[in-house]
Amino acid sequence: MLRPNDIVHYTAQGYSNSETVGSVGDYTLFVPQLIVGEQAQVRIDHVKRNVAYGTPVQLTKPSDKRVQPLCKHFGQCGGCTLAHMSYDEQLLFKRNKVAQNLAKLGGIDIDLPNCEPSPQQWGYRNKLSLPVRGTVGNVEVGMFRRNSHIVVPAHACLLCGDWAATLVALFTDYCNECGLAPYNEADFSGIVRHLVARYVDGQLLVTVVSNGPFNADLRPLADKLRQHFDKFGLFVNVNTLRNNVILGKTTRHICGLQYIEGKHLGVTFRLRPNSFFQVNDGVKDIIYRQVQQLADLSQTQLLVDCFSGIGVLTNVLADIRYDTFAIEIEPSAVQDANEMAQLNGTPRLTNICGDVTEHLPKLVAQHADKRMTVVLDPPRKGLNDTLCRTLKAAAPQTVVYISCDSATLARDLHALSDVYDVTFCRAYDMFPQTDQVETLVRLTRRA
Ligand SMILES: C[S@@+](CC[C@H](N)C(=O)[O-])C[C@H]1O[C@@H](n2cnc3c(N)ncnc32)[C@H](O)[C@@H]1O
Structure with missing residues (x-):
């Protein structure tokens, strides 16, 4: 019988999300930071019936796909769960993750091409969102430690690059010099x-999220x-809610730029x-170009871009030959989208x-007589039953679905499978070094 703190000999037999999975006696064991085929001495952290979770303490048979993680916080910080794998192995991991989810959760057996690599393997992130913790005069800005709310100070998060390291350092100094109290989740x-x-x-936009005025x-x-x-x-954004949501409803401009202005793929x-x-x-541009090819807009009379954000993709796809509608729930993004249409x-x-x-x-009811193309790019939770029903009833010839969670994607494809065939599917490495993966699917209405 396995107990916490036992040390066992373990062989990584497969992947399950970001962890490896194997068996020890009658137990299924999940262990992070390993590569399939590797053997290690593993300390048992947690046991639940015949499932156990462990941490490697000594690698006894390393894989030739192992690399030295560039970041010194690897294993502590919950961010880069794949930084110990060669980049080729990361791409294979992601392709297999999507294929497994599609097969297991969607009943879709499809031969996926390789995961499309990212032009940059480090320093690619244009966004950071870091919790501020610690004490007055000793503020810590960083990522949460794996499975916890303890902050690992991230003065140099290598996913973002130099701009982020500079920002985190100067912001930490500012908080300490001004004696600002960091948030305490225990008593709010x-x-x-x-x-x-x-x-x-x-161009940099900095938002300080404040627990009150x-x-x-x-x-x-x-x-x-x-x-x-x-x-x-x-x-400054004010968020007094006692939950894990990062931004509150009100954001006040203090000084400098009101927005970033740029031109990507010919769209300002x-x-x-x-x-x-x-x-x-880089990966955004690759995916948007691929969507343009997949959407097959030559015959379209109506394009609907659902979950459209600020609308760069909408603008890449819009054309004088057909009407385009973009639907987005966040008012600030729609403001950006309206300005973009004018610009x-x-x-x-x-x-x-x-x-x-x-x-x-x-829209479907108003334009029932038109040949329609739909683009979907929902948040992680994917579509809901009503949306799936709407799509099946309207049955546009082509639906292009961009997903950042292949599990909910698989569920949705299953729900649409009596009307649609998957005629393109590829994984894209939007998030190198992490176990997250973007997937692009084209659905074609069955004849
Ligand atoms: C994954 S993002 C995609 C944005 C855009 N397609 C892009 O490539 O930048 C999902 C977007 O859906 C929006 N959203 C979330 N729930 C929504 C809903 N129920 N209706 C409309 N938009 C929603 C979010 O505000 C966010 O901008």
Whole structure:
């Protein structure tokens, strides 16, 4: 019988999400930070019936696919769960993860091509969102330790690159010099909850998330930012909710840029701090170009981009030959989308602010006689039953689905499988070094 703190000899036989899985006696054992085929001495952390979870204490047979993780926080921080694998092995891991989810949860047996690599394996993230903890004068800004709410200080998170290291260091100094109290989850005290930032095309937007009105002087922070960044904007967001949601409802502009302005794939865009934007610019562009090819817009009379964000993809796809509707629930993103339509003179585009579940059925009813193409890019939770029913009833010829969670994707594809065939599926490495993967699917209505 296994007990916590037992040391066992373990062989990693397969992957299950970010961990390896194997068996020891009658137990199924899950162990992170290993590669399939590796053997290790493992300490048992937790046992539940015939399932156990462990941590490797000594590697006895390493894989030739193992690399030395670049980050010194590997294994402590919950971020880069795959940084011990060669990049080729990471890509294989992600392809297999998508294939397994599609098969097990979606009943879809498909031969996937290799996972499309990211142009940058490190320093690719244009966004950071870090909890602020510690004590007055000794503030810590970093990632949560794996399976905990203890902060691992991340002065140099290698996923973001130099801009993030500079920002975290100067923000930590600012908090300490001003004696600001970091947030304490135990009693909900303290003022500074999170540091959120976005860095695109040399422009930085910094949002200080505050547990109530932020009364401290922000000028010293603005001065520090000015010394290191040519173009920045500073914001305060108030979040008093006692949960894990990072941003509250109100965001106040303090100084500098109001938004980032850039041009990607020929589209000029404006990005405000509360709007969603894909975190890896290089992979975003690869996926958007692929969507353009897959959407088969030559015959389309109506394009609906659901979960459209600020609308860079919408603008890439919109055309004078057909009407385009974009549906997005976040008001700041729709403001960005409306400005983008004006800046680009986008033809025949209507941005709708609201819930896709409510607005897609209305559009479908209003345009029942038109040949329609639908693009879907939902958050991790995927689609709901109503949306799946709407899609099946409207049965557009082509649906393109971008997903950041292959488990919910598989569930949704299963729900649509009596009407649609999967005619393209590929994994994209939007998040190198982590176990997260983006998947792009084209569904074609069965004849
Ligand atoms: C994964 S992002 C995709 C955004 C965009 N397609 C892109 O590539 O940047 C999902 C978007 O859906 C929006 N969203 C979430 N739930 C929604 C809903 N029920 N109706 C409409 N939009 C929603 C979010 O605000 C977010 O902008």
